[in-house]
Amino acid sequence: MSETLLMAIILIPCLVVAIVFHEVAHGYVANLLGDPTAKERRRLSLNPLRHVDPMGTILVPGVLALAGAPVFGWAKPVPVIKQRLRNPRYGMMAVAAAGPGTNFLLALVGAVVLGLVGLGPVETGDLLANGLFYFILINLFLAIFNLLPIPPFDGSHIVEGLLPPEWARQYEKLRPYGMLLFFGLVALTWFAPEWGVLEKVILPPVWWVLEKYLAIATAIAGG
Numbered sequence: 001m002s003e004t005l006l007m008a009i010i011l012i013p014c015l016v017v018a019i020v021f022h023e024v025a026h027g028y029v030a031n032l033l034g035d036p037t038a039k040e041r042r043r044l045s046l047n048p049l050r051h052v053d054p055m056g057t058i059l060v061p062g063v064l065a066l067a068g069a070p071v072f073g074w075a076k077p078v079p080v081i082k083q084r085l086r087n088p089r090y091g092m093m094a095v096a097a098a099g100p101g102t103n104f105l106l107a108l109v110g111a112v113v114l115g116l117v118g119l120g121p122v123e124t125g126d127l128l129a130n131g132l133f134y135f136i137l138i139n140l141f142l143a144i145f146n147l148l149p150i151p152p153f154d155g156s157h158i159v160e161g162l163l164p165p166e167w168a169r170q171y172e173k174l175r176p177y178g179m180l181l182f183f184g185l186v187a188l189t190w191f192a193p194e195w196g197v198l199e200k201v202i203l204p205p206v207w208w209v210l211e212k213y214l215a216i217a218t219a220i221a222g223g
Contacts, residue, residue: 010127014135018103018142019075020051025102026095027078033091035084043078051075077152089161089168096157103143110136111213115220136213141206148202150185151178 024046027038038044043051056074085091114132147155151174160168
Protein backbone atom coordinates (compact mmCIF):
# COMPACT_ATOMS: atom_id res chain seq x y z
CA MET A 1 0.00 0.00 0.00
CA SER A 2 1.46 3.35 -1.03
CA GLU A 3 2.23 5.94 1.62
CA THR A 4 -0.17 8.49 0.12
CA LEU A 5 -3.05 5.99 0.02
CA LEU A 6 -2.36 4.96 3.61
CA MET A 7 -2.35 8.64 4.61
CA ALA A 8 -5.74 9.15 2.93
CA ILE A 9 -7.14 6.11 4.76
CA ILE A 10 -6.00 7.66 8.06
CA LEU A 11 -6.99 11.25 7.36
CA ILE A 12 -10.45 10.91 5.82
CA PRO A 13 -12.11 9.04 8.74
CA CYS A 14 -10.53 11.53 11.16
CA LEU A 15 -11.92 14.38 9.11
CA VAL A 16 -15.39 12.82 8.86
CA VAL A 17 -15.59 12.39 12.66
CA ALA A 18 -14.33 15.93 13.25
CA ILE A 19 -16.82 17.46 10.82
CA VAL A 20 -19.84 15.41 11.92
CA PHE A 21 -19.36 16.21 15.61
CA HIS A 22 -18.74 19.86 14.69
CA GLU A 23 -22.05 20.13 12.84
CA VAL A 24 -24.09 18.17 15.40
CA ALA A 25 -22.75 20.47 18.13
CA HIS A 26 -24.15 23.48 16.27
CA GLY A 27 -27.57 21.89 16.02
CA TYR A 28 -27.58 20.57 19.59
CA VAL A 29 -26.76 23.98 21.12
CA ALA A 30 -29.29 25.67 18.82
CA ASN A 31 -31.95 23.24 20.06
CA LEU A 32 -31.04 24.00 23.69
CA LEU A 33 -31.33 27.72 22.99
CA GLY A 34 -34.75 27.57 21.35
CA ASP A 35 -34.23 26.64 17.70
CA PRO A 36 -35.29 23.01 17.03
CA THR A 37 -34.77 23.27 13.25
CA ALA A 38 -31.88 20.80 13.18
CA LYS A 39 -33.83 18.36 15.37
CA GLU A 40 -36.91 18.69 13.16
CA ARG A 41 -34.81 17.89 10.10
CA ARG A 42 -33.14 14.91 11.82
CA ARG A 43 -29.69 16.50 11.74
CA LEU A 44 -28.81 15.84 15.38
CA SER A 45 -27.75 12.33 14.42
CA LEU A 46 -24.09 11.21 14.47
CA ASN A 47 -24.80 9.16 11.36
CA PRO A 48 -22.26 10.58 8.84
CA LEU A 49 -24.67 10.00 5.96
CA ARG A 50 -26.90 12.78 7.29
CA HIS A 51 -24.05 15.28 7.20
CA VAL A 52 -21.58 14.19 4.55
CA ASP A 53 -21.22 16.42 1.52
CA PRO A 54 -19.75 14.15 -1.21
CA MET A 55 -17.59 16.98 -2.52
CA GLY A 56 -16.51 18.66 0.73
CA THR A 57 -16.23 15.67 3.05
CA ILE A 58 -14.82 13.01 0.74
CA LEU A 59 -13.62 14.18 -2.67
CA VAL A 60 -11.79 17.41 -1.77
CA PRO A 61 -10.06 16.04 1.38
CA GLY A 62 -9.14 12.84 -0.47
CA VAL A 63 -7.56 14.72 -3.37
CA LEU A 64 -5.71 17.05 -0.98
CA ALA A 65 -4.42 14.11 1.06
CA LEU A 66 -3.19 12.28 -2.05
CA ALA A 67 -1.54 15.49 -3.29
CA GLY A 68 0.21 16.00 0.04
CA ALA A 69 -1.53 19.36 0.51
CA PRO A 70 -3.13 20.65 3.75
CA VAL A 71 -6.34 18.68 4.29
CA PHE A 72 -9.60 20.46 4.97
CA GLY A 73 -13.22 19.93 4.09
CA TRP A 74 -16.79 20.69 4.98
CA ALA A 75 -20.14 19.03 5.57
CA LYS A 76 -23.71 20.00 4.80
CA PRO A 77 -24.31 22.85 7.26
CA VAL A 78 -26.75 22.06 10.05
CA PRO A 79 -29.73 24.41 9.59
CA VAL A 80 -30.04 27.10 12.24
CA ILE A 81 -32.71 29.81 12.10
CA LYS A 82 -31.40 32.76 14.07
CA GLN A 83 -34.85 34.26 14.65
CA ARG A 84 -36.05 31.10 16.44
CA LEU A 85 -33.36 31.40 19.11
CA ARG A 86 -34.57 32.89 22.39
CA ASN A 87 -31.79 35.47 22.21
CA PRO A 88 -30.84 35.65 18.51
CA ARG A 89 -27.72 37.78 18.96
CA TYR A 90 -25.98 35.94 21.79
CA GLY A 91 -27.60 32.61 20.99
CA MET A 92 -26.02 32.66 17.55
CA MET A 93 -22.63 33.32 19.14
CA ALA A 94 -23.05 30.25 21.35
CA VAL A 95 -24.22 28.11 18.42
CA ALA A 96 -21.23 29.22 16.35
CA ALA A 97 -18.75 28.60 19.18
CA ALA A 98 -20.13 25.10 19.80
CA GLY A 99 -18.57 23.69 16.61
CA PRO A 100 -14.95 24.76 17.20
CA GLY A 101 -15.38 24.08 20.92
CA THR A 102 -16.33 20.48 20.15
CA ASN A 103 -13.27 20.08 17.94
CA PHE A 104 -11.01 21.35 20.73
CA LEU A 105 -12.68 18.81 23.03
CA LEU A 106 -12.23 15.97 20.51
CA ALA A 107 -8.56 16.91 20.16
CA LEU A 108 -8.25 16.70 23.94
CA VAL A 109 -9.81 13.22 23.90
CA GLY A 110 -7.31 12.24 21.23
CA ALA A 111 -4.41 13.56 23.31
CA VAL A 112 -5.60 11.67 26.39
CA VAL A 113 -5.94 8.42 24.42
CA LEU A 114 -2.52 8.99 22.87
CA GLY A 115 -1.08 9.28 26.37
CA LEU A 116 -3.06 6.38 27.85
CA VAL A 117 -1.86 3.91 25.25
CA GLY A 118 1.66 4.88 26.26
CA LEU A 119 2.74 6.46 23.01
CA GLY A 120 3.18 10.05 24.11
CA PRO A 121 4.47 11.99 21.09
CA VAL A 122 4.08 10.47 17.64
CA GLU A 123 6.43 7.60 16.93
CA THR A 124 7.28 7.45 13.25
CA GLY A 125 5.83 4.40 11.59
CA ASP A 126 3.34 3.55 14.34
CA LEU A 127 -0.08 3.47 12.68
CA LEU A 128 -2.07 4.04 15.89
CA ALA A 129 0.14 6.93 16.99
CA ASN A 130 -0.04 8.55 13.58
CA GLY A 131 -3.81 8.13 13.46
CA LEU A 132 -4.23 9.77 16.86
CA PHE A 133 -1.76 12.52 15.98
CA TYR A 134 -3.64 13.42 12.81
CA PHE A 135 -6.98 13.17 14.63
CA ILE A 136 -5.71 15.81 17.07
CA LEU A 137 -4.22 17.94 14.29
CA ILE A 138 -7.31 17.85 12.08
CA ASN A 139 -9.61 18.83 14.93
CA LEU A 140 -7.35 21.72 15.93
CA PHE A 141 -7.01 22.89 12.33
CA LEU A 142 -10.78 22.68 11.78
CA ALA A 143 -11.48 24.59 15.01
CA ILE A 144 -9.02 27.40 14.33
CA PHE A 145 -9.88 27.63 10.64
CA ASN A 146 -13.56 27.99 11.50
CA LEU A 147 -12.77 30.76 13.98
CA LEU A 148 -11.56 33.01 11.16
CA PRO A 149 -13.80 36.12 11.11
CA ILE A 150 -14.79 35.52 7.48
CA PRO A 151 -18.42 34.72 6.57
CA PRO A 152 -19.70 32.02 6.63
CA PHE A 153 -17.18 30.67 9.17
CA ASP A 154 -18.18 30.38 12.82
CA GLY A 155 -15.82 33.19 13.75
CA SER A 156 -17.92 35.63 11.73
CA HIS A 157 -21.01 34.90 13.87
CA ILE A 158 -19.00 35.40 17.04
CA VAL A 159 -17.59 38.71 15.80
CA GLU A 160 -21.04 39.81 14.66
CA GLY A 161 -22.43 39.20 18.13
CA LEU A 162 -19.63 41.18 19.75
CA LEU A 163 -19.96 44.23 17.50
CA PRO A 164 -22.27 47.17 18.29
CA PRO A 165 -25.63 46.64 16.53
CA GLU A 166 -24.98 49.17 13.76
CA TRP A 167 -21.56 47.74 12.99
CA ALA A 168 -23.00 44.23 13.13
CA ARG A 169 -25.57 45.12 10.47
CA GLN A 170 -22.83 46.42 8.19
CA TYR A 171 -20.69 43.36 8.84
CA GLU A 172 -23.63 41.07 8.06
CA LYS A 173 -23.76 42.54 4.55
CA LEU A 174 -20.54 40.63 3.81
CA ARG A 175 -22.30 37.30 4.35
CA PRO A 176 -23.53 36.83 0.73
CA TYR A 177 -19.92 37.16 -0.42
CA GLY A 178 -18.56 34.76 2.17
CA MET A 179 -18.02 31.79 -0.14
CA LEU A 180 -16.21 34.02 -2.64
CA LEU A 181 -13.88 35.08 0.17
CA PHE A 182 -13.43 31.44 1.16
CA PHE A 183 -12.54 30.27 -2.33
CA GLY A 184 -10.30 33.31 -2.71
CA LEU A 185 -8.42 32.12 0.36
CA VAL A 186 -8.14 28.62 -1.11
CA ALA A 187 -6.93 30.06 -4.43
CA LEU A 188 -4.25 32.10 -2.69
CA THR A 189 -3.08 28.99 -0.86
CA TRP A 190 -2.84 26.98 -4.07
CA PHE A 191 -1.73 29.53 -6.67
CA ALA A 192 0.29 31.98 -4.57
CA PRO A 193 2.13 29.76 -2.10
CA GLU A 194 4.87 32.36 -1.84
CA TRP A 195 2.42 34.59 0.06
CA GLY A 196 2.31 31.97 2.80
CA VAL A 197 -1.38 32.46 3.69
CA LEU A 198 -1.59 29.18 5.61
CA GLU A 199 1.91 29.43 7.03
CA LYS A 200 1.51 32.97 8.34
CA VAL A 201 -2.17 33.11 9.34
CA ILE A 202 -3.52 29.70 10.33
CA LEU A 203 -0.64 27.31 10.95
CA PRO A 204 1.19 29.30 13.69
CA PRO A 205 -1.74 29.11 16.15
CA VAL A 206 -2.42 25.50 15.11
CA TRP A 207 1.19 24.45 15.83
CA TRP A 208 1.20 26.41 19.09
CA VAL A 209 -1.98 24.70 20.35
CA LEU A 210 -0.82 21.33 19.02
CA GLU A 211 2.30 21.57 21.20
CA LYS A 212 0.09 22.01 24.29
CA TYR A 213 -2.06 19.00 23.40
CA LEU A 214 0.97 16.80 22.74
CA ALA A 215 2.42 17.94 26.07
CA ILE A 216 -0.76 16.61 27.72
CA ALA A 217 -0.27 13.25 25.94
CA THR A 218 3.36 13.13 27.04
CA ALA A 219 2.44 13.94 30.64
CA ILE A 220 -0.24 11.22 30.73
CA ALA A 221 2.21 8.73 29.22
CA GLY A 222 4.65 9.62 31.98
CA GLY A 223 7.20 10.96 29.54
